[in-house]
Amino acid sequence: MMNNIVVLGAGVSGLTTAYLLSQDPSNKITVLAKHMPGDYDIEYASPWAGANYMPVGKEGSAHHKWELNTWPALKEIAEKYPEAGIHFRGTLIYNRKKDQETDTGKWFSELTQPNPWYKDVVPDFKSIPSDQLAPGVDNGQEFTSVCINTAVYLPWLVGQCLKNGAVFKRAVLKHIADAANAHHTGERADVVINCTGLSSKTLGGVVDDKMYPARGQIVVVRNDPGPMISTSGTDDGEDEALYIMTRAAGGGTILGGSYQKHNWSGIPDMNLANRIMKRCIDICPSLVKEGQGIEGLDIIRHGVGLRPLREGGTRIEKDKVDGVAIVHNYGHGGFGYQASFGCAYSAVSLVKEILQNKSRAKL
C-alpha cells in the first residue's frame, strides 16, 4: 500500500524528515514550502546557521537524546559524502563562571561544563589544562566537531529526496489542514508533517503561543582562522555571544553572534557587527594578519536569523486538526542541525504509527 505524505517546510527539519521518509519506496512525499534552499529570508532560519555540532541538551532530557542520535548521522555524511558540505573541525570551548546567569551562559551551560555527556560522543575530547587558559576563563575543553556549509548541505538534502522520488512545490499555507489537499498526486495526504519553525506561532490550526525568536546576528568572512571557538558569554551584553566556525567547501567563516530573545528585527545592527568582529579578533588574533584589527577581515556578508525557540522545548508529537493526521516537528531553537536526525527519527516513528493505524483500518 502507498502512503501519501506532505512535509510542510523545507528547512533542515523538514528536509531531514523528508530524506528519512523518502528511503522507504512505499512513501510518496510532497515537500511544500514558502522558502526553499537558495532563499535568504528572515522567516527561514536554516540558511543562516553556522552550522556546527555543539551539544546543549541537558543530560537525561529528550533534547540530549536527539543530539546524541544525530552525531553518528552527521559523522557518516562527513566521512562518506564530501558533496554534502560537512567537514570535521577542531573545536575549543571556553567557560567563564560569571556568565552562568546570562541568556547566553544558560543556553551554553551543558556545552561549557567541565564533564559534559557529549565527551563520550565526539572524538578527541580533552580538558584544556588551566595554565593554558586565558585570564578570566574558568575551564575549557577541546574536541573534534563538524561544521556544515548550509548553502551546500540544504541543496544536498533536496537532491537526496529528489533521487528518492519526492516532489517539491512552493506554497504559502494559511492553515495546516490545507496541506492535506496539496499532495502532488491530487489525492488526499494520509499524514502531514509540520516543520514550519517559528511560523508555527501564526499558522492556522497550530497557533502555538509558546514560540518565540532568539535573534542571531552573524558576519560571514573569507578569513580562515583554523579551529572553531565558542565561549560562554562576552563582556558586551548578556545576550551577546562569541563563536567562530569555518564552513566546509569554501563556505567562509561565520563570526557570531547574539541570542536576543523576543527580538524580531531582520536588519543587521552595525554596532553589534563591530562588537562581534572585534571580540572574535581579540580571542583569535590569527583571524587577521599580525597587527590588524577589523579592517583585516574580508567581509562576504552580514546576516540575521531567528532561532525558532519554544517554551517547554521542541514539539515532536501527533495531533489531529480538522480530521487531518499531523506530526509536529518544530521549535528547534539554536540546535536544529545538531539535533536534526534525532528529531527526524522521532517524527518518523510517529508517522509510522499513524500509517500502521491506517493500514489496520483498511483491513
Ligand code: FAD
Ligand atoms: P526553518 O529553517 O525556519 O524552516 C521553516 C520552513 O517552513 C521554511 O521552508 C518556510 O518557508 C516553511 N514555512 C513556514 N510557514 C509556512 C507556511 N505557512 N506555508 C508554507 N511554508 C511555510 N543550529 C545548529 O544545530 N547548529 C548551529 O551552529 C546553529 N547556528 C545558528 C546560527 C544562527 C545565526 C541561527 C539563526 C540559527 C542557528 N542554528 C543552529 C539553529 C538552526 O538554524 C534552526 O534550529 C533550524 O534552522 C530550524 O530549522 P526548521 O527547518 O525547523 O525551520
